[in-house]
Amino acid sequence: MTFILAAAIAIVSPDVPKPYEATAAKELGAYLEKCVPSGKITVGGATDVVFHVGDTVLARAKGLAAEQIDEDRWIVRSFGKDVVLVGGGTRGTLYAVSHFLEDFCDVRWWSDREEDAPMHDSLALPALDVSGKPAFLYRSIHRSHNRAEADPRLAIRRRLNSNGLVPIPAEWGGGVEYGPPDHAHTFDMYLPWSKYGKEHPEWYSLVGGKRIGGQFDGQLCLANPDLKAAFLGKLREMIAKGDATAREKGLVPPRLYEISMNDNGKACECEACKAEYEKWGKSGQYLRFVNALAAEIAKERPEIFLTTLAYLYTDEPPKGGVRAADNVIVKLCDTRSNAAASILEPGNDVFVKLLAGWQGKFSHLFVWDYAITFDNRTLGFPYASEFHYADTYRHYIANGASGIFWEHEYPLVSDLWEIKFYIESRFFEDPYLDEATLIRDAFRRYFGPAAKAVFAARRRLEEARVRAKAVVGWSNEFTFISDDDLAAMSALWDEAEKRAKDAPTYLRRVKNARLGTDKLAEYRRKMPLRRADGTYVADVSHLDLSHVNERGRRGGVIDDPESPICGKAVAFETEPNAHGYLSLPFSFGVYDTGTKKVTGGREFKNIDTSPGYHWYTLENTTIPDNAMLFFTRAWQVQAPFGYPLLSGKKFDIRVAAKFEGPEYIPGSTATNRIFIAGYELVPR
Numbered sequence: 001m002t003f004i005l006a007a008a009i010a011i012v013s014p015d016v017p018k019p020y021e022a023t024a025a026k027e028l029g030a031y032l033e034k035c036v037p038s039g040k041i042t043v044g045g046a047t048d049v050v051f052h053v054g055d056t057v058l059a060r061a062k063g064l065a066a067e068q069i070d071e072d073r074w075i076v077r078s079f080g081k082d083v084v085l086v087g088g089g090t091r092g093t094l095y096a097v098s099h100f101l102e103d104f105c106d107v108r109w110w111s112d113r114e115e116d117a118p119m120h121d122s123l124a125l126p127a128l129d130v131s132g133k134p135a136f137l138y139r140s141i142h143r144s145h146n147r148a149e150a151d152p153r154l155a156i157r158r159r160l161n162s163n164g165l166v167p168i169p170a171e172w173g174g175g176v177e178y179g180p181p182d183h184a185h186t187f188d189m190y191l192p193w194s195k196y197g198k199e200h201p202e203w204y205s206l207v208g209g210k211r212i213g214g215q216f217d218g219q220l221c222l223a224n225p226d227l228k229a230a231f232l233g234k235l236r237e238m239i240a241k242g243d244a245t246a247r248e249k250g251l252v253p254p255r256l257y258e259i260s261m262n263d264n265g266k267a268c269e270c271e272a273c274k275a276e277y278e279k280w281g282k283s284g285q286y287l288r289f290v291n292a293l294a295a296e297i298a299k300e301r302p303e304i305f306l307t308t309l310a311y312l313y314t315d316e317p318p319k320g321g322v323r324a325a326d327n328v329i330v331k332l333c334d335t336r337s338n339a340a341a342s343i344l345e346p347g348n349d350v351f352v353k354l355l356a357g358w359q360g361k362f363s364h365l366f367v368w369d370y371a372i373t374f375d376n377r378t379l380g381f382p383y384a385s386e387f388h389y390a391d392t393y394r395h396y397i398a399n400g401a402s403g404i405f406w407e408h409e410y411p412l413v414s415d416l417w418e419i420k421f422y423i424e425s426r427f428f429e430d431p432y433l434d435e436a437t438l439i440r441d442a443f444r445r446y447f448g449p450a451a452k453a454v455f456a457a458r459r460r461l462e463e464a465r466v467r468a469k470a471v472v473g474w475s476n477e478f479t480f481i482s483d484d485d486l487a488a489m490s491a492l493w494d495e496a497e498k499r500a501k502d503a504p505t506y507l508r509r510v511k512n513a514r515l516g517t518d519k520l521a522e523y524r525r526k527m528p529l530r531r532a533d534g535t536y537v538a539d540v541s542h543l544d545l546s547h548v549n550e551r552g553r554r555g556g557v558i559d560d561p562e563s564p565i566c567g568k569a570v571a572f573e574t575e576p577n578a579h580g581y582l583s584l585p586f587s588f589g590v591y592d593t594g595t596k597k598v599t600g601g602r603e604f605k606n607i608d609t610s611p612g613y614h615w616y617t618l619e620n621t622t623i624p625d626n627a628m629l630f631f632t633r634a635w636q637v638q639a640p641f642g643y644p645l646l647s648g649k650k651f652d653i654r655v656a657a658k659f660e661g662p663e664y665i666p667g668s669t670a671t672n673r674i675f676i677a678g679y680e681l682v683p684r
């Protein structure tokens with residue numbers, strides 16, 4: 001099957017192309033039309049170039065039959081004017097096309113939204129003979145559960161073979177997918193406590209003297225002699241279901257089935273289990289159970305792997321000679337590393353030690369790793385992990401890991417997502433690429449004229465982290481970035497914007513990439529200031545006034561020499577005798593934006609009627625993780641309040657307020673007005 005593009009470029013497919021071969025040919029055609037609209041392409045000097053995509057007659061004639069090529073290996077080779085793009089398995093040909101477009105046409109896929117497909121007047125290619133096979137067997141970057149936010153095309157174009165938790169369809173080569181029920185914490189999905197707990201309490205863990213199971217309350221009793229048969233029956237059902245679904249979708253049947261503990265630390269406390277822990281360790285007992293299932297499955301379906309989590313009480317290596325069977329994949333979760341530092345830095349050795357301990361105890365190991373911080377308040381705050389991926393990948397592969405599942409969610413807001421994603425995917429293919437060249441090239445291509453300034457901002461960030469010996473986990477305050485660092489970084493981002501001002505694409509990228517730094521600056525501005533005596537103070541600049549003028553009310557910031565905090569106040573007027581939310585009692589309190597509940601508050605029916613400001617105190621209040629302070633019954637003035645440094649601590653909250661007018665002060669002739677100067681926090 002041959003088709004000729006508008007630009008007179010010829011593309012040949014197999015006579016009956018597989019869905020992924022048809023996609024590969026279409027993909028090549030679409031990008032060649034974009035990148036070389038003149039159609040002027042030569043290969044090793046030859047004109048009238050013809051591209052042969054997939055398992056074509058020419059590829060077979062040249063000894064490049066697809067079925068003889070390893071899964072995920074890709075080959076781009078020219079024979080005179082003929083260029084063969086082919087690969088093994090269902091994805092190799094797609095990889096050949098994306099490599100050709102990247103390596104020879106300068107196409108780059110950065111995210112679902114950002115790509116470069118530069119236009120060339122003509123394309124003079126050398127004689128071509130390149131090929132490759134990704135170093136890692138399992139290459140997964142999870143960015144969203146939602147298909148609309150995780151287009152599988154990006155995964156294939158970047159040579160991943162898993163799109164996180166969003167499956168890759170057959171026409172894009174399919175992925176290395178998990179069969180049902182899920183990719184993690186599956187004990188209760190196989191044998192739900194709610195379904196079998198009554199009839200077979202003995203299958204479930206003994207916790208605090210009672211048999212209990214369930215995703216959050218218990219586990220299975222792995223010493224129970226009847227459990228294996230029951231579980232195996234369910235596993236066979238799941239495999240049949242996985243096969244059927246794959247058949248429907250035209251996909252290769254799933255090769256991974258997850259057998260793993262529920263998401264809690266409540267291991268069985270029965271005597272039989274305890275005896276087994278003694279012999280093999282908790283992870284050893286658990287692995288023996290998975291191995292026993294795997295031995296049965298190996299007889300029936302040798303291509304299937306059972307995967308299992310080494311997590312919480314099972315992340316310690318097994319003892320007593322237990323090792324995972326050849327068709328079992330151990331998945332180690334890296335939840336304790338310093339995400340901003342190299343895995344090889346002193347002080348970042350928790351996971352290194354864990355990985356060392358597991359040596360010799362598995363045939364296949366995947367790592368579940370994290371490329372983001374999860375706390376909503378600090379999500380997107382900058383940390384320069386792009387400089388350390390090389391160490392991570394090299395350490396993993398040198399220690400036997402053949403796959404990584406990256407959690408790298410929130411592409412729109414997480415720190416420098418496009419650059420990090422690009423580097424993550426490149427190292428999957430070759431962890432020994434020269435990292436300095438790779439990183440500089442990524443910055444140069446992604447930020448164009450702004451690259452140098454952005455790079456300088458990131459170096460400054462990294463220097464700050466090193467100087468402060470900072471640890472970045474899932475919810476940090478990022479105090480390692482000093483106010484000076486922040487100012488310097490902001491100035492460099494300004495410089496980057498200036499350099500990109502005439503290039504809308506680069507300018508958009510710079511503006512998006514600086515959001516984390518801007519968010520941190522905003523966070524610092526709104527956070528109450530700590531005084532030398534340990535108390536905190538917040539003036540009007542820390543208050544959120546976006547509701548002050550709602551519902552026809554008039555208000556705003558005024559200069560007020562009487563204000564006990566920085567000579568300013570937020571003032572708002574109310575109509576005389578209005579029975580609204582601005583009438584007494586005056587109130588303020590703490591709202592937990594996580595649970596959506598008011599967790600503390602006080603109403604002051606009697607205000608101090610003597611002139612000037614007075615302090616109103618809410619005593620001994622615990623600050624929730626995600627909190628907001630509100631003032632007046634209308635919550636007209638608010639203050640973001642959820643800062644990790646404050647959360648969980650107890651304070652007296654003192655608010656400085658002044659009241660004028662007959663509604664508040666009997667006999668007053670002034671207009672009814674409330675003034676709020678700010679607040680203080682006094683630790684308990």
Ligand SMILES: [Zn+2]
Pocket residue numbers: 205206220221222223224268269270271272273274
């Ligand atoms: Zn037990």
